[in-house]
Amino acid sequence: MDFGLDKKHEMARSLFREFAETEVKPLAQEVDETEEFPMETVKKMAKAGFMGIPVPKEYGGQGCDPLTYIMCVEELSKVCGTTGVIVSAHTSLCIDPILTYGTEEQKQKYVRPLATGEKIGAFALTEPGAGTDAQGAQTKAVLDGDEWVLNGSKCFITNGKVADVYIVIAITSITEDKKGRKKKNFSAFIVDKGAPGFSFGTKEKKMGIRGSSTYELIFEDCRIPKENILGPEGKGFPIAMHTLDGGRIGIAAQALGIAEGALERTIAYTKERKQFGRSIAAQQNTQFKLADMAARIEAAQLLVYKAAVAKATQKVYSVEAAKAKLFAAETAMAVTTEAVQLFGGYGYIREYDVERMMRDAKITEIYEGTSEVQRMVISGALLK
Amino acid sequence: MKIVVCIKQVPDTKGGVKFNPDGTLDRAGMLAIMNPDDKAGLEAALRIKEETGAEVTVLTMGLPKADDVLREAMAMGADNAILVTDRVLGGADTWATSTTIAGALRNIDYDLIITGRQAIDGDTAQVGPQIAEHLGIPVISYAEAIKVEGDTVVVKRQYEDRYHELKAKMPCLVTALSELNVPRYMTPGGIFDAYDKEVTVWGRADLKDVDDSDLGLKGSPTKIAKASDKVRKGAGEMFVLDTAEDAVAYIMGKLKEKHVI
Numbered sequence: 001m002d003f004g005l006d007k008k009h010e011m012a013r014s015l016f017r018e019f020a021e022t023e024v025k026p027l028a029q030e031v032d033e034t035e036e037f038p039m040e041t042v043k044k045m046a047k048a049g050f051m052g053i054p055v056p057k058e059y060g061g062q063g064c065d066p067l068t069y070i071m072c073v074e075e076l077s078k079v080c081g082t083t084g085v086i087v088s089a090h091t092s093l094c095i096d097p098i099l100t101y102g103t104e105e106q107k108q109k110y111v112r113p114l115a116t117g118e119k120i121g122a123f124a125l126t127e128p129g130a131g132t133d134a135q136g137a138q139t140k141a142v143l144d145g146d147e148w149v150l151n152g153s154k155c156f157i158t159n160g161k162v163a164d165v166y167i168v169i170a171i172t173s174i175t176e177d178k179k180g181r182k183k184k185n186f187s188a189f190i191v192d193k194g195a196p197g198f199s200f201g202t203k204e205k206k207m208g209i210r211g212s213s214t215y216e217l218i219f220e221d222c223r224i225p226k227e228n229i230l231g232p233e234g235k236g237f238p239i240a241m242h243t244l245d246g247g248r249i250g251i252a253a254q255a256l257g258i259a260e261g262a263l264e265r266t267i268a269y270t271k272e273r274k275q276f277g278r279s280i281a282a283q284q285n286t287q288f289k290l291a292d293m294a295a296r297i298e299a300a301q302l303l304v305y306k307a308a309v310a311k312a313t314q315k316v317y318s319v320e321a322a323k324a325k326l327f328a329a330e331t332a333m334a335v336t337t338e339a340v341q342l343f344g345g346y347g348y349i350r351e352y353d354v355e356r357m358m359r360d361a362k363i364t365e366i367y368e369g370t371s372e373v374q375r376m377v378i379s380g381a382l383l384k
Numbered sequence: 385m386k387i388v389v390c391i392k393q394v395p396d397t398k399g400g401v402k403f404n405p406d407g408t409l410d411r412a413g414m415l416a417i418m419n420p421d422d423k424a425g426l427e428a429a430l431r432i433k434e435e436t437g438a439e440v441t442v443l444t445m446g447l448p449k450a451d452d453v454l455r456e457a458m459a460m461g462a463d464n465a466i467l468v469t470d471r472v473l474g475g476a477d478t479w480a481t482s483t484t485i486a487g488a489l490r491n492i493d494y495d496l497i498i499t500g501r502q503a504i505d506g507d508t509a510q511v512g513p514q515i516a517e518h519l520g521i522p523v524i525s526y527a528e529a530i531k532v533e534g535d536t537v538v539v540k541r542q543y544e545d546r547y548h549e550l551k552a553k554m555p556c557l558v559t560a561l562s563e564l565n566v567p568r569y570m571t572p573g574g575i576f577d578a579y580d581k582e583v584t585v586w587g588r589a590d591l592k593d594v595d596d597s598d599l600g601l602k603g604s605p606t607k608i609a610k611a612s613d614k615v616r617k618g619a620g621e622m623f624v625l626d627t628a629e630d631a632v633a634y635i636m637g638k639l640k641e642k643h644v645i
Contacts, residue, residue, distance in 0.1 A: 008579040011455065015570050049571035062573030072572070 016075035028080035031211035046117020060112035077257025081360030082211035088250030094121025101231035122163035124154035141170040150219040160215025186236030197222030208359035255332035255364035326374035329364035385438040421500025425560030427567035458578035459570035475601030482514030487591030512559035
């Protein structure tokens with residue numbers, strides 16, 4: 001068993017770190033303050049190949065493995081949680097399902113411009129009345145001649161307004177089982193920005209990841225070509241769940257990066273900050289807290305990397321992804337909260353990164369399946 | 385068209401310089417990077433490649449671990465890489481280094497050779513011009529712009545307050561300044577490809593038309609008596625002001641601030 005990275009992964013990490021420090025870190029505070037989507041950074045990431053890391057070269061990607069992609073999200077999130085989730089939602093939630101379930105024509109048409117970063121992707125499952133209970137969704141799609149007609153709305157959509165391609169989950173039929181209970185059958189669709197009847201609702205004002213363009217999507221008799229159904233009709237729910245398994249590894253990497261970034265800053269600060277005539281790093285209270293933070297982070301990293309490798313080598317990796325996301329998200333929250341505490345009053349001030357990181361960390365316990373959902377997935381497998 | 389870029393792995397001096405007790409550089413204690421002038425030279429070569437379809441080969445002399453910097457160059461877009469490494473080449477000064485690199489270059493075809501102006505660990509700026517001298521080709525140093533026109537290369541050669549535009553027939557050698565451009569990032573896919581490729585490794589036996597007496601520590605006329613860190617001078621400030629009056633007012637203000645007048 002070898003826990004070390006090989007040379008190419010080490011070099012990829014050094015690339016992501018250099019890019020994050022040079023291009024992303026200087027803007028992180030501004031992105032948070034202004035709540036503006038960092039489009040220039042995304043263009044730079046596109047040029048550097050970061051928008052299609054785990055995508056085969058034949059579809060315009062970099063041809064790397066999921067672990068390399070995960071390390072990219074991790075390194076970006078160390079300095080800016082917003083930038084981390086932009087790449088994660090684009091790659092895991094939009095490109096991945098098209099690669100997995102798309103026809104050759106769909107892959108050629110959609111994956112190539114997404115992988116090169118010419119286009120940005122998003123994924124729309126959540127609705128106002130359907131979060132953890134995704135089955136409660138109301139958005140419908142009806143086939144009318146050569147077109148699907150979508151009606152309904154989706155909320156909290158990451159990359160909401162900036163995306164060009166959306167994976168939308170909608171009900172395509174309702175059937176009754178033997179006992180007369182109604183069951184919704186979902187299908188997945190690829191929707192282009194600009195489709196007739198597709199518009200945007202309110203922009204959400206968020207606690208954290210404030211630059212990530214979170215919007216409501218509205219479909220009013222939205223018409224898309226018949227061939228834009230993704231995968232078989234009626235299989236939208238398993239497609240969404242499988243997509244989220246991959247997405248969770250991306251969010252776990254984001255959480256891991258936020259925690260690592262907070263620890264780095266806390267180490268530097270506690271060495272400089274003097275109280276009672278010596279640095280607070282010289283106090284045992286600080287030392288023990290730093291030790292706990294570091295140990296938790298490394299445990300989270302092992303789970304996240306294990307899940308990334310599982311995605312490359314196993315057909316099903318739901319439990320690995322759930323464990324990684326659960327532990328990394330809760331680590332991010334615990335570590336950033338402790339970081340703010342060690343910074344004292346300064347930690348509560350916006351000028352210091354740890355304040356933003358604590359706000360950014362919270363969402364990792366909520367989106368792409370709350371921590372409670374991850375516990376359901378893990379225990380479900382244990383008690384099967 | 386064939387371009388060879390000579391690159392060097394150097395210690396990253398950004399975080400300060402570390403020395404061994406004997407006064408030599410503690411290379412193990414410092415991160416190794418591609419010398420910045422060389423990286424700009426590589427970027428210039430890659431831009432020429434994009435325009436003309438040129439083939440870009442990177443070459444370095446160094447320890448086996450200099451393999452890293454060659455992989456980095458390939459991850460940026462270089463086509464081939466050559467590592468010249470041999471125990472007998474160790475301890476080389478600029479003369480022995482340029483002799484070695486020229487010996488390696490005699491094995492391959494080239495139209496244009498690009499080196500960095502100087503390496504941040506030695507700062508001599510001698511190796512590039514010496515290679516050209518050994519090979520008997522023209523050299524243009526301190527390039528702040530490089531353009532290929534047919535079988536010639538047009539270079540802006542930088543001076544403190546002006547530049548010369550020089551045209552030379554290829555083959556020739558150009559030394560590049562880090563101000564030449566902003567080098568591109570590697571790509572993740574480029575990194576994976578770089579590790580799938582072979583790096584050509586040459587030793588003493590592969591060097592053409594060189595004498596043992598010109599190689600390694602033995603062949604180095606320069607001996608380093610002592611090396612030490614020094615207190616850095618602050619970086620200069622540059623101000624561009626619209627009028628002479630503004631400039632005078634600014635200078636007077638500064639002189640008063642420093643109690644000179």
